[in-house]
Amino acid sequence: MTITEKIMAKQSGREKVAPGELVWVDVHTVMTMDYLGKTCFDKFNSLGKTEVFDKDRVICVSDHLVPPPNQKFATMLNEWRAVVKKHDITHFYDLGRQGIAHQIMVEQGHVLPGTISIGTDSHANTYGAAGAVGNAVGVTDAAVAMATGKAWFRVPESVRFNIVGEWQPYIMAKDLSLHIMGMMHWNGHLIYKTLEFTGPAISSLSMAGRMTLCNMTVDLGAKNGIIAPDHITADYLDGVAKGDWDMIQSDEEAKYVAEYTINVSDLGPTVALPDKLDDTVPVENVIGTKFNKAFVGTCTNGRLEDLAIMADIMKDKQIHRDVNMIVVPASQTVYLDALRAGYLETLILAGAAIDTPSCAACAGIHTGVAGDGDIVLSAGNRNMKGRMGSKNAQIYLTSPAVVAASAIRGEITDPRTFN
């Protein structure tokens, strides 16, 4: 069996499962967040329940609406806080202790190898970075899991991406994600599949990179993305893990419906052109493209490593006068670590605006949304028309390294030849 099959078998109390089977599994944690959370609790109550299955394993996060930019969001947040308090939830990451839910889930040890966690936001696929099955669900599934500790799943077919070669300077997991997006397209090949990333270039990849890679598997249409746990996973979780874990690995004879090999030694900075995620090109094709807004943050690329590479590129330089740049650390922990490491000082001196951790403009409902005519160079995860605000804005997606170098020049730039 593959790692995902073995985890689903274990969590459904079976010896074996096969793709296509429908199983009810035990979930380790259920995550919900500010703008859907109250509905989630209301639905949970409507099942005739008043107490969640485990107060320590329902994780509540304020990320989409904080700090509230308008009265509607402020009122929604107040209702959300009231319902979390009423249910006496142990882990509530509210404004002041907040972060983007997926970052919080992994960083605070709520996602563990060999277990299954679900969340009411599409990028819950991020959890696969910790060797867990992480799955995005609607509020109905979350409400059912809050009541019963269980969720239903169809066991997915597995697809293996064998990532070989050596990571080159300024090449990031985001480039690999976008490369795969362009290679596989939104044509349905990967719908319902589990994507397993293996190989030497995965063994050498940091947890931050693994999170980026698994995060964007939802945008490939996949059910989940997963990386088998190893010493990097264990080191990361040591001291933060809330619960026991099981370092489940795929069997040697595990079956995959498709296998692909990608050599990262050949991988260059990659950019998704506006409107379609799978319309990706090597950075060379768009060198010199002007833009007026730069954005780095989100559950895809708002981590310490992302801010570190930006600080490295932007040190003692000035952001181009025609570019406004917003940087949003993915959590308060990332924020504080970046502050202490001096990265934020470097970015501020370069002329970047730093905002408090949240989903920010990624979903177009908060800080720094795009207006008519804006051309945004973003390290986020989606570039459809209207995603960041106006339908008359264009969004290019790329890595934090490309955004950093480009923001200095005022046009899309290859970070490898920047200096």
Add this chain to the structure above:
Amino acid sequence: MIKGKCWVASDYVMAYDIIIQQFWTSPIDPLLNSEWVMAGVEESFNKENGFKNEGYTFIIAAHNFAGGGKSIEHVIAGLMGAGIKAVFADSFARLQFRNAINYGLPFVTCTDIAQGCETGDEIEYDPDSGLIKNISKGTTFQSVPAAPFVAEVGKAGGLMNYVRDKISNGEAIG
């Protein structure tokens, strides 16, 4: 047996366009969500009750219906509120496929149906056999029948009812 007229969509109708951004933070409510459902898909639907007033019963789509990766249930509630009784497509995005199962709205996989139908055609669908008849064109398509669990949840009127019944009867789940 369900009867009614269909709307034929193109490839890649995205969840984002079914429920546009300004309504993502609205309550999940079929009546409310249906007022502006499909507003981003076609300009003619971009007005209050623009899609709903067309009186469609079925949607016929091609690949990756309701894709783009949003997990919000407003999408399904909006379609149901607009009178949609089933969606037929080559493939569905998994998040909304799951939500549709949980709401008891049949998302039915049927290859090549998109090529054989036009908007406004009269369609007859038999959920038990999976047969889809295009009465206007005199053609028939065989869809993939629902898995037993999916049919059971559909019969209960959605996952909430299914689980609520199990809980109140003291039955185990799974």
